[in-house]
Amino acid sequence: MVTPGEIRDYQLADGDTRVSLLNLGCITRGWWVPMDGASVPVVLGYADPARYLSDRIFTGVIAGRVANRIGGARFTLAGQEYRVTANEGLNQLHGGAGGLHARIWQAEPDGSRAVRFQYRSADGEEGFPGRADFEVIVTLEGARVTYDMRATVDRPTPINLAQHSYYTLGVERISLDAQFLCPADRYTPVDASLIPTGEIAPVEGTRHDFRAGAGFADKDPEGQGTDLNFAMPEGREMSDPVAEVWAPNSLRLRMWSDQPGLQVYTGHGMPRQVGAHEGQSFAPWNGLALEPQGYPDAVNQPGFPSVIVTPERPYRQVMSVEIAEGGS
Numbered sequence: 602m603v604t605p606g607e608i609r610d611y612q613l614a615d616g617d618t619r620v621s622l623l624n625l626g627c628i629t630r631g632w633w634v635p636m637d638g639a640s641v642p643v644v645l646g647y648a649d650p651a652r653y654l655s656d657r658i659f660t661g662v663i664a665g666r667v668a669n670r671i672g673g674a675r676f677t678l679a680g681q682e683y684r685v686t687a688n689e690g691l692n693q694l695h696g697g698a699g700g701l702h703a704r705i706w707q708a709e710p711d712g713s714r715a716v717r718f719q720y721r722s723a724d725g726e727e728g729f730p731g732r733a734d735f736e737v738i739v740t741l742e743g744a745r746v747t748y749d750m751r752a753t754v755d756r757p758t759p760i761n762l763a764q765h766s767y768y769t770l771g772v773e774r775i776s777l778d779a780q781f782l783c784p785a786d787r788y789t790p791v792d793a794s795l796i797p798t799g800e801i802a803p804v805e806g807t808r809h810d811f812r813a814g815a816g817f818a819d820k821d822p823e824g825q826g827t828d829l830n831f832a833m834p835e836g837r838e839m840s841d842p843v844a845e846v847w848a849p850n851s852l853r854l855r856m857w858s859d860q861p862g863l864q865v866y867t868g869h870g871m872p873r874q875v876g877a878h879e880g881q882s883f884a885p886w887n888g889l890a891l892e893p894q895g896y897p898d899a900v901n902q903p904g905f906p907s908v909i910v911t912p913e914r915p916y917r918q919v920m921s922v923e924i925a926e927g928g929s
Contacts, residue, residue: 662702668763669897676900685728767888770848776867785831826869858893
């Protein structure tokens with residue numbers, strides 16, 4: 602069990618922009634950007650790093666080995682069934698209660714603008730087959746933070762990582778007040794337990810069509826909220842953002858990714874709790890999670906892009922997020 606004394610905080614800085622990272626779960630604890638002469642927090646985080654030991658909403662973590670949900674907490678690979686730990690009813694969410702988010706990573710700063718995190722996951726950890734060596738390099742350059750995520754394995758096994766910050770852009774109720782643009786032309790419908798049905802459906806004609814940009818509240822007047830995987834267009838230009846968000850205070854987020862999916866969670870189920878950074882609060886709609894990744898439950902859905910990694914085909918994901926006034 603991790604103790605508060607094992608947690609270390611690593612600070613990145615470039616000009617007036619600061620990022621705080623923890624060796625626990627490779628967590629992005631905070632990100633502050635300059636606006637109108639002030640330093641504004643743009644991701645939710647706890648002021649006390651020890652609070653992350655009791656966090657239950659994966660705030661700022663690197664989620665895995667397999668991010669998102671695995672239906673029935675089981676899958677079959679090469680004819681053998683594997684049962685992984687269930688931590689959301691009968692299903693597994695974000696790698697299980699003892700997933701990557703709950704582990705202490707080795708951390709090595711590289712100057713004032715980058716940190717390299719490494720963690721070895723043993724064969725059988727949380728029920729997953731094979732040993733997996735993870736590496737995440739977080740770099741701050743100007744207004745942009747880049748996460749370079751890699752994994753090598755000693756046998757075929759599923760890997761699907763996701764960076765899980767809740768973006769606030771310095772305002773409360775961001776998921777109700779923001780404008781959102783996403784090029785996704787399809788999505789993966791889910792059942793009542795948020796497990797994909799296996800269908801890949803067009804967004805056209807649904808409240809999930811943000812290709813022209815729209816407010817979440819305008820698309821969802823009944824306040825149902827969104828917790829869904831958006832499928833990126835095939836053959837898209839990787840230089841184009843997978844998401845853009847405009848806050849009413851003039852801050853703009855742009856995100857780039859090489860992943861086929863983007864999980865969008867509007868934080869409507871976020872519990873109210875204390876302990877956030879000054880100027881923030883944990884409450885419904887107060888954080889927007891944008892998580893590039895492979896499709897959820899891909900291990901059980903033959904029609905989804907595979908998330909199986911092999912010794913010959915290691916895992917890599919690169920995502921970048923830029924937050925600044927009006928963009929740049």
